[in-house]
Amino acid sequence: MPLYEFRCDTCAETFTRLISWDRRGDVRCPHCGGAVRQLLSTFSTAGTQSGGESPGGGCCGGSCG
């Protein structure tokens, strides 16, 4: 089952729940029992800097010697 992250509209409590997709509407805040909204996954925003690691000047880092 997937892990979803929720945030309470009332007390701003954030928590994660391991539930199936069609049951995420039944989730309530464990702190105050209020309505919660699902947060989006954040793992897609990490690691935007990749490639172009050679600023110029230096060896190739491997096969030159």
Ligand SMILES: [Zn+2]
């Ligand atoms: Zn709450």
